Amino acid sequence: MTVGERRxxxxxxxxxxxTLVANLLARKLGRNEATVTVLDETGQHVYxxxxxxxxxxxxxxxxxxxxxxxxxxxxxxxxxxxxxxxxTRERRVETEEHGSVPYDxxxxxxxxxxxxxxxxxxxxxxxHFYTAAGAEALRRALETFRGGRVVVGVGGVPYKCPPAPxxxxxxxxxxxxxxxxxxxxxxxxxSPLPRVFPIEAVADFVQPIMEERGFLIHTxxxxxxxxxxxxTITALEGETLPYDLxxxxxxxxxxxxxIDSGLAEGTQGWIPTDRHTMQVVGQQGxxxxxxxxxxxxxxxxxxxxxxxxxxxxxxxxxxxxEAPSHRYDGRVVCxxxxxxxxxxxxxxxxxxxxxxxxxxxxxxxxxxxFNRAYWWTVPxxxx
Numbered sequence: 415m416t417v418g419e420r421r422x423x424x425x426x427x428x429x430x431x432x433t434l435v436a437n438l439l440a441r442k443l444g445r446n447e448a449t450v451t452v453l454d455e456t457g458q459h460v461y462x463x464x465x466x467x468x469x470x471x472x473x474x475x476x477x478x479x480x481x482x483x484x485x486x487x488x489x490x491x492x493x494x495x496x497x498x499x500x501x502t503r504e505r506r507v508e509t510e511e512h513g514s515v516p517y518d519x520x521x522x523x524x525x526x527x528x529x530x531x532x533x534x535x536x537x538x539x540x541x542h543f544y545t546a547a548g549a550e551a552l553r554r555a556l557e558t559f560r561g562g563r564v565v566v567g568v569g570g571v572p573y574k575c576p577p578a579p580x581x582x583x584x585x586x587x588x589x590x591x592x593x594x595x596x597x598x599x600x601x602x603x604x605s606p607l608p609r610v611f612p613i614e615a616v617a618d619f620v621q622p623i624m625e626e627r628g629f630l631i632h633t634x635x636x637x638x639x640x641x642x643x644x645x646t647i648t649a650l651e652g653e654t655l656p657y658d659l660x661x662x663x664x665x666x667x668x669x670x671x672x673i674d675s676g677l678a679e680g681t682q683g684w685i686p687t688d689r690h691t692m693q694v695v696g697q698q699g700x701x702x703x704x705x706x707x708x709x710x711x712x713x714x715x716x717x718x719x720x721x722x723x724x725x726x727x728x729x730x731x732x733x734x735x736e737a738p739s740h741r742y743d744g745r746v747v748c749x750x751x752x753x754x755x756x757x758x759x760x761x762x763x764x765x766x767x768x769x770x771x772x773x774x775x776x777x778x779x780x781x782x783x784f785n786r787a788y789w790w791t792v793p794x795x796x797x
Contacts, residue, residue: 416568417438418528420446420447420448420449421447421448421449421518421519421733422448422449422451422516422517422518422519422521422595423427423439423448423449423450423517423518423520423521423571423729423733424451424453424507424515424516424517424519424520424521425439425450425451425453425520425521425523426453426497426500426507426521426522426524426671427452427453427454427522427523427524427525427669427706428452428454428456428457428458428459428482428492428523428756429459429460429472429523429525429704429705429715429718430459430704430715430719430792431487431523431525431704431705431706431715431718431721431722431725432452432454432521432703432704433452433459433482433486433793433794434452434521434718434719434722434726434792434793434794434795435523435703435722435725435726435729436452436486436487436490436521436728437485437486437487437490437788437793437794437795438489438722438723438795439490439726439729439730440489440490441795442726442727442730443604443733444731447733447734448518448519449488449491449704450487450489450490450491451491451492451493451515451517451707452458452482452486452490452491452493453493453495453497453507453509453515454482454490454492454493454494454495455494455496455497455564456493456494456782457481457482457483457494458479458480458481458482459479459480459481459482459485459793460478460479460546461478461785461788461789462478462544462574462575462715463575463578463715463785464477464478465478465543465546465548465549466543466549466578466581466582466585466751467550467785468543468550468553468760469543469549469553469555469556469582470553470585470589471553471556471557472729475546475550480789484570485789485793486730487664493509493511493512493515493708494511494739495509495511495512495733496509496510496511496671497509497510497524497671498510498674499671499675499698500520500522500671500672500675500677501675501677502520502675502697503522503678505517505518505699509785512686517552517698518699518733519700519733520699520700520701521693521700521701521702521703521725521727521729522672522677522685522700522701522702522703522706523702523703523704523706523718524668524669524671524672524706525669525704525705525706525711526556526574526666526667526669526683526705526706527664527666527667527668527669528542528545528664528665528666528667529664529665529667529768530569530664530666531540531572532569532665532667533569533570533637533639533640533664533665534638534639534640534773535636535639535640535642536569536637536640536662536664537641537664537715538642539641539642539645539659540569540592540640540660540661540662540664541555541659541661541662542661542662542663542664543578543582543637543661544574544578544663544664552661555659556586556589556659559595559658559659560595561590561595561598561599561601562598562599562600562659563599563600563602563656563658563659564586564599564601564602564657564659564660564661565602565604565647565655565657565659565660565661565662565663566579566582566583566601566602566603566604566661566662567579567602567603567604567605567632567635567637567661567663568588568604568605568606568607568662568663569637569662569664569665570606570637570664570665570666571606571607571612572574572612572664572666572692572713572781573576573665573666573713574666574705574713574714575712575713575714575748576611576612576613576712576713576714577611577616577748577749577751577760578663578725579603579661579663580603580610580611580620580750581750581751581752583601583603583624583629584623584624584627584751584752584753585751586601586661586753587601587628587629587753588701588754589641589753590751596628600630601628601664602629602630602631602632602645602655602657603624603629603630603631604632604635604637604647604649604655604662605631605632605633605634605635606634606635606636606637606719607633607634608633609621609632609633610624610631610633612669613760613762613765613767613768614762615762615767615768615769616750616768616770617772619662619714619770620750620752620770623752632649632653632655634649634651635649635651635653636649636650636651636742637649637650637662638650640660640662644656645657645660646657647660647662654696656780666682666705666713667683668682668683668684668685668705668706669681669683670683672685677694677697679708681732684706684707684708685702685706685707685708686708687701687702687707687708689693689707689709689742689744689764690724690741690742691724691728691738691739691740691741691742692724692725692728692742693728693751699732699745701725701728701729703718703721703722704717704718704726705718707733709737709744709745710764711744711764712745712746712747712748714746714748715792716746716747716748717745717746719792720742720743720745720746720747722795723740724740724741724742727740728740743763743765744762744763744764744765745762745763746760746761746762746763747759747760747761748760748786749777749778749780749781750770751778751781752773755775755778756773756775756777757773757774757777757780757781758770758771758772758773758774758777759771759777759780776790
């Protein structure tokens with residue numbers, strides 16, 4: 415690289431983390447310091463928490479997506495294409511459509527994806543609301559549901575947006591009561607953990623609410639298989655449950671390009687990432703953000719939001735020859751719907767567990783407002 419040549423920053427993925435970091439970098443750096451490019455497969459930005467409301471008929475899929483280009487600072491270049499290999503030694507990314515894209519600094523924001531085929535029978539028999547197609551199919555199933563045994567839960571950990579399955583279950587309870595179908599229904603909640611939620615303080619908060627509403631809770635339920643013909647699910651521990659409606663969040667995996675590039679640890683595909691600096695362990699000039707990482711925090715936009723400022727600041731520092739000293743403290747803030755137009759809020763970090771306040775209309779309204787304000791705040795980097 416010659417003196418005065420601009421550095422090339424490449425961001426893989428146009429989700430909340432990638433979009434936020436690209437916009438922050440464009441504002442922090444002078445025009446002659448660096449170019450910022452986002453490589454995204456679809457060119458569409460989806461507000462994934464909105465899928466919960468699509469399932470209940472309160473939103474449409476087109477309402478929760480925007481063209482990625484409209485969310486990016488005009489100084490950020492957008493390339494629509496699929497990354498197939500990350501070559502960190504050569505500092506380039508191979509793509510399916512555009513050949514090699516070189517970089518000096520790389521931010522991996524490739525997120526996670528569902529792997530329903532990891533559980534025999536789940537893909538054909540189970541519903542979920544973690545994609546547009548899944549949420550629409552679930553909405554159709556709910557529209558024709560007239561009572562019976564509902565099984566809701568998690569097919570593997572970690573999974574995106576940990577409150578979402580519980581939110582769905584509690585909102586379903588509210589819906590069935592309003593429809594006069596709750597007395598003729600059972601709602602079973604299954605979790606592979608020893609509690610209903612990964613964080614003990616949240617489990618202690620929400621499980622009494624579920625029990626008060628008549629939920630039947632099955633912990634240590636590690637899903638082994640689904641039998642679509644018999645309409646049953648079976649756990650590794652041996653327990654079998656019948657169902658009339660099955661809503662199970664499939665296991666999650668990291669992006670295939672991360673796995674194929676040898677950057678993942680283990681079989682699930684998460685990137686080993688420094689929990690404070692957000693640097694990829696053992697890789698110079700490479701950072702990871704959001705769901706793609708192995709950090710011990712929620713895989714959620716709420717986590718990526720707070721990680722974004724750290725990633726952007728550390729990339730700028732390293733580009734300018736300084737030590738990447740900005741630190742992520744594990745900060746996450748998100749809402750938790752409990753049905754009946756009430757919600758609570760979860761706020762925590764590495765050192766401080768959440769202390770959820772009593773559910774109220776106030777927090778429900780706060781979440782509704784945030785869902786609308788998201789497009790002008792979080793991915794644009796204005797908050």
